[in-house]
Amino acid sequence: MHLAKQAEGGESQKCQKHPGMDILLYCKEEACQQNICTRCLTKDHQKHEVVGILEGQRNGLAIKAEMVMEHLIHVQSTAQSVQRNLAENFAESTRKLAEMKEEQKKLSDILTQVDEKVTTVKEIVKAGPSLAGDNWRQNRKS
Ligand SMILES: [Zn+2]
Ligand SMILES: [Zn+2]
Numbered sequence: 259m260h261l262a263k264q265a266e267g268g269e270s271q272k273c274q275k276h277p278g279m280d281i282l283l284y285c286k287e288e289a290c291q292q293n294i295c296t297r298c299l300t301k302d303h304q305k306h307e308v309v310g311i312l313e314g315q316r317n318g319l320a321i322k323a324e325m326v327m328e329h330l331i332h333v334q335s336t337a338q339s340v341q342r343n344l345a346e347n348f349a350e351s352t353r354k355l356a357e358m359k360e361e362q363k364k365l366s367d368i369l370t371q372v373d374e375k376v377t378t379v380k381e382i383v384k385a386g387p388s389l390a391g392d393n394w395r396q397n398r399k400s
Contacts, residue, residue: 273298283308 273279273295281293287306294303 282310284311 271281271293273281276295276297279295279297281295283294283296283299283303285292285294285298285303285306285308287303287308290303290306293311294308299306299308
């Protein structure tokens with residue numbers, strides 16, 4: 259008894275008796291027990307018990323779909339816990355953001371002050387290099 263080699267990777271196999279015809283069926287008849295095409299069915303396997311081999315492939319797909327679902331559920335729960343963390347951290351983040359903005363405001367205030375000082379220094383430089391040097395050193399000490 260020789261069964262036609264099962265196609266791998268879901269690739270459809272061709273009928274040996276009828277080139278170009280896809281093997282879609284399996285004859286369960288004791289005398290046959292072989293993969294057949296629809297032409298074989300109408301010629302040699304009339305009234306034989308045949309099953310679609312695609313059914314088996316569909317079962318394979320069902321198993322894969324289950325695994326995918328399991329994986330998806332896992333991913334979803336992970337995403338949910340991440341979301342929960344984000345929600346919990348949101349208030350904290352908002353507070354920190356406000357703090358950062360406050361810091362930024364302070365910084366810009368300081369920058370404005372620095373700018374004013376630079377302007378003053380520039381004015382002093384304009385007034386005289388030696389004087390500016392003395393002023394600069396005094397400023398650095400304080
Ligand atoms: Zn055939
Ligand atoms: Zn048959």
